[in-house]
Amino acid sequence: MTLSLPLTQELDTLISRLKLRRCRMVGASPTVLGRVWIHGEGEVCVGTRVVLDGRIAPIELHAQRGGRIVLEDEVTIEGGTSIEAQECVTVGARSRLGSWCKVMDNHYHPLRGNRHERPSSVPLLIEESVKVGSRAILLPGTHLQKGASVAPGTVVSRRIPADTAVGGWPARMIRREVVG
Structure with a gap:
């Protein structure tokens, strides 16, 4: 017995919604692959057509009491990422x-x-x-503006201007995109 394509898509969406049941809000057509x-105790909000691809390793979304994680529309997160x-x-x-990737808004202990x-966060x-x-690794206070790009293995802890590519540790500008 084969299922029709629309029925299969509805089943996939239902399974994805089941995996996202701890979220405060889930938009239309989420896709959760893997774990x-x-x-x-905080809030996790997931937008429309978000893809969480946890097939290679689980994705962790940890919002502590009073904390909030917001994934806006059409965000893609790959396996092993922790927010x-x-x-x-x-x-x-x-x-x-x-x-x-590791994304966090608190260091959890001071360096001195x-x-x-x-x-404070x-x-x-x-x-x-x-x-x-x-x-x-995106540390507390990171602000990646529209169209920015972060190279693999980069550590960021500050504002990165729009349409800029950064890389290294600490993050340094690689190139600035020309928009026009």
Whole structure:
């Protein structure tokens, strides 16, 4: 017995919605491939046509109490990526996070002084149409403006201007796109 294409798509959407049941809001036509681990007492909001591809490794979305993770429309996140929010992490429309990325809005302990004292969180914003390469690390206070590109393995902790490509540790400008 073969299922018709629309029925198969509806079944895939239903399974994806089941995997996203811990989210506060889920837009139309989500796609979840493989495993996604959603935990914490905060909010996770998923937009329309978001793709979470956890086939190679699970994707972690961890919003702690009072924290919020927002994945806007048509975002793609690849396997092994972890997003942690104490306050707010926003991934803009049509952005893509490569595999094994780490995105967090809090360091969880200071580098100097009392290591048991938790520092305050700094919201992390990824605007629309941003591409983040695999194994990149986005630290608290990162602001990737529209069309920015982050090379694989790059560590970012500041604002990256629109249509700029960065790479290295710490992030340095590779090129500036000419829009016109």
